[in-house]
Amino acid sequence: xxxxxxxxFGLLALMALVVAVGGVVALARGRVPAWLRDxxxxxxxxxxxxxxxxxxLYLSEVAGYLxxxxxxxxxxxxxxxxxxxxxxxxRHDRRVWLTAVPIxxxxxxxxxxxxxxxxxxxxxxxxxxxxxxSIRWVEEFGFLTLPTMALIGFLAIIVLTLVARPxxxxxx
Amino acid sequence: xxxxxxxxxxxxxxxxxxxxxxxxxxxxxVVLAFIxxxxxxxxxxxxxxxxxxxxxxxxxxxxxxxxxxxQDQPNDPEVGSQAPVVTGAxxxxxxxxxxxxxxxxxxxxMASWCPACQEELRSVSPWLAEGGLREDVALVAVSTGxxxxxxxxxPDEWFESEGFEYPVLVDDADGSVASAYGLTAxxxxxxxxxxxxxxxxxxxxxxxxxxxxxxxxVAGGPA
Numbered sequence: 001x002x003x004x005x006x007x008x009f010g011l012l013a014l015m016a017l018v019v020a021v022g023g024v025v026a027l028a029r030g031r032v033p034a035w036l037r038d039x040x041x042x043x044x045x046x047x048x049x050x051x052x053x054x055x056x057l058y059l060s061e062v063a064g065y066l067x068x069x070x071x072x073x074x075x076x077x078x079x080x081x082x083x084x085x086x087x088x089x090x091r092h093d094r095r096v097w098l099t100a101v102p103i104x105x106x107x108x109x110x111x112x113x114x115x116x117x118x119x120x121x122x123x124x125x126x127x128x129x130x131x132x133x134s135i136r137w138v139e140e141f142g143f144l145t146l147p148t149m150a151l152i153g154f155l156a157i158i159v160l161t162l163v164a165r166p167x168x169x170x171x172x
Numbered sequence: 173x174x175x176x177x178x179x180x181x182x183x184x185x186x187x188x189x190x191x192x193x194x195x196x197x198x199x200x201x202v203v204l205a206f207i208x209x210x211x212x213x214x215x216x217x218x219x220x221x222x223x224x225x226x227x228x229x230x231x232x233x234x235x236x237x238x239x240x241x242x243q244d245q246p247n248d249p250e251v252g253s254q255a256p257v258v259t260g261a262x263x264x265x266x267x268x269x270x271x272x273x274x275x276x277x278x279x280x281x282m283a284s285w286c287p288a289c290q291e292e293l294r295s296v297s298p299w300l301a302e303g304g305l306r307e308d309v310a311l312v313a314v315s316t317g318x319x320x321x322x323x324x325x326x327p328d329e330w331f332e333s334e335g336f337e338y339p340v341l342v343d344d345a346d347g348s349v350a351s352a353y354g355l356t357a358x359x360x361x362x363x364x365x366x367x368x369x370x371x372x373x374x375x376x377x378x379x380x381x382x383x384x385x386x387x388x389x390v391a392g393g394p395a
Contacts, residue, residue, distance in 0.1 A: 121287035
């Protein structure tokens with residue numbers, strides 16, 4: 001069960017990466033499709049935060065992958081985003097980026113440092129016998145570790161909330 | 173929420189909106205089903221594998237356990253203490269003893285899932301294979317932190333793949349040997365002199381030149 005779910009999380013992360021890149025392109029061109037801005041961006045951002053939250057809880061509580069300190073900091077950023085974005089999606093609050101982007105940016109910064117430690121274990125020092133931050137519990141497709149997936153999630157949320165903000169221009 | 177912070181629906185009719193949302197929802201479900209299908213088909217069944225219980229040793233520990241340490245080497249209160257004598261076995265059942273007076277020993281506590289241990293073993297094994305360690309010092313690895321849910325399992329294959337040819341004492345599933353030696357983090361080094369007394373403990377990676385210094389210290393001087 002767990003290997004299948006890990007693969008699903010990896011594939012979803014790849015999809016989120018595609019969404020983030022697509023969103024950046026739309027923002028750069030200044031032409032965001034109305035359907036994406038009005039109907040898809042915030043629900044999709046909510047879904048990304050919810051899957052990240054559920055996934056991290058499954059991996060720690062069911063699969064037994066103990067979260068390290070840096071994992072917890074990323075959780076602190078990701079978990080409230082599920083509610084914040086969910087409420088914003090229901091209320092069509094397109095100014096939620098003012099709250100969501102700073103939180104997601106902090107989470108993304110922690111995820112980047114976590115990835116650096118994973119790739120350079122010497123930077124992390126010796127391994128905590130219970131929950132070392134340098135351990136790679138999951139590594140899908142050779143590069144998608146848990147903090148990498150979290151980073152993609154945070155970036156996708158940032159892009160999608162920016163896509164949904166009121167100032168964007170409709171694509172014709 | 174004020175009207176300025178909420179969107180105004182731009183799609184022409186309620187029917188049109190509903191149809192668009194339905195299509196988006198169906199599209200989302202199709203993509204999700206596709207992902208699940210790919211995941212199921214691309215994840216092979218993991219065959220029967222060695223478990224922690226299969227691999228864990230049953231070492232006998234005699235003597236007072238050492239207090240946790242290794243983080244503050246110069247002020248380690250256990251320097252000079254008699255180390256516990258542990259009688260256990262290698263992965264293949266060959267008896268291995270640590271802490272017994274007779275020959276100065278270097279003990280290298282390793283957890284296979286620990287990335288720092290992986291780097292340490294990768295750098296130490298070639299040096300050992302080239303005869304880098306002085307002959308009057310015995311080096312024994314202790315395989316601890318056994319956990320079959322963690323990466324780089326099982327540890328016996330890991331030691332073999334790194335070309336490590338020194339004895340490996342296998343800890344039990346509770347890490348009793350590690351606790352007896354006061355392990356606080358891995359890798360964890362312990363130097364014992366010929367009387368079986370602690371000369372130094374160090375948590376973290378040691379470069380080869382520091383291992384040589386430690387070997388000289390346990391042997392009582394340079395070779």
